[in-house]
Amino acid sequence: MDEKALLSKQLEAQEQGRGYATVTIVESDGSTPRSNGKMLVYEDGSTEGTVGGGAMERMAVKDAMEYLRVGKSALRTYDLTSPASETGMTCGGHMTVWIEAFSAKPLLVVCGAGHVGGALLPLARTVGFRTMLFDNRDLELIQDKTELADVFVPIKDYEKDLPKIDLPEGAFYVIVTFGHHFDAEALKAVLKKNGAYVGMIGSRKKVQAVYDRLKGEGVSEQVLSTVYSPIGLDIGGETPEEIAVSILAEMLMVKNGRTGKPMKQ
Template sequence: MKDIYKIIEDLIYEQEDFVLATILEKSGSAPREQGTKMIIKRDFSIEGTIGGGIFEAVSIKLSSKVFENKEFIVKDFSFSNEGAAALGSVCGGSVKLLLEYIDCSDTFMIETYKKAMSLKKKGTDFVLVTEIRPNTKYINGVDKWICTETGFYGKENDKVQHVFRNIREDFKNVKFKYMTDSESNYLIEPVFNYEKVFIMGAGHISQKIATLTKMLDFRTIVLDDREEFANREKFKIADEIVVLESFENLLDTVKIDNRSYVIIVTRGHACDKEVLEQVLKTDARYIGMIGSKTKRNFVYNTLLKKEYIIEDIQRVHCPIGLEIDAQTPEEIAISIAAELIKVRRSITNEKE
């Protein structure tokens, strides 16, 4: 999928106003993760998706009101178990959605997004901050700021300086959030340009993989539900180690986007299937799952009996890694790392 900021840049260049839909919060098995965006044009065509089905259709219908009066909408959606299938989910959940009008005649708004695209092209990490004031009906360009590790862009406003201070205190670990303080609401959106590898499972093969992915300049995140495996002693160089209560509701803990590489090497079929089922709902650039063809077929057939289709399954690299007749943990890790490089370079070559 085309980068959402590139689409925004194109629309701004064409001076085409649009509605930007953003999932502020989610719980349960809602169709897409927090931070997912979708653009709705004046002809009600869309770029991106927030989950499809009835949820998306209702959101598009609501955008007509936003186009009409330019007022933002924050709406809560609650999905019953019975209706979840129509939303691309296997069970119920809830979502808080923001629909905001992006006005191409608003100089501050346009300059903010132009700056965002400029930073992305340079590979500079930044955080986009939007104030959503409860006592107003509009989100204007003066309500948006960009914060980098060392810079600040936007209209000066002393009232939000505490937000920027909090961001800079732990800049590299800022996560998407919709926060409320005593005076206002703020949408905090990190736009980090590094590629992330999520290693699902913290066994002996994962230790070898983590060493290689760090060497390849991936931000390396290891996840497991066993603290005796997922710890700093075993993964000294990983950027982040996450101990989960379980692999269920994984996407409530991590944000996987189109710069993410997911390696599924948990301790068994059940956990692998649990992870794969959730990761297929994301825009992950790479999804690889360890296992034999027999295991692969079992997992695939199980998913195909649910809401998944063959195109979903075709995204998965399984058996994982390039075919080099790898046998030892070190050799398997090398084959996986080589496959990551192949995918990474194929994307680069497409852009040239």
């Protein structure tokens, strides 16, 4: 595969939010399969292009998948000189490759194109989230908000329509619709997805009312306990922009596995 085709595949992966690593030969000596070459390795181990094939390439793919998992980039040298080498090849040389990981951007799914959703969408994009917006209102009422998302999906019924939509595992869900009834529908739907984060806006009284409704419909207390609601970190503020900052801060806390405590502590 030529360089132009590989670049096209990289752009395609980026547009799809798909993680990948590039493996590029930077040095070789002795009798090696190739002296130059490049390939892409995806999270599932599938590849585009080649750096020589055989056992050495299989090792490079394995390393690329691991580096992609941990978000690491590094030089890797493979010994092709003896049967005792990790490749098991005896070509009589060494090959060094540069493995660069490009992790998939996390997906933020916002249910509700209101003031808070509209403030959160552009903010989330600045820190690397892909964004998708769902709303069940007439388009003319929310046109300005739909233009803020990478993808807008109009729906009629959150509870019925959301489960039918193919969304990746590990997505982040924020529920900020324009009514308790729709919040409950959206929450019930997204809890069927394998999300990394599910948050719902509302006062403690409203949140409890939604929980009571869903428990009456068969949603367990254990599942509801995983929801971040009332949503966001306690940083104060009442404007949509301030609330969006607190939500994003909580999302990043979950994404990065941190505590949310002040750094001085």
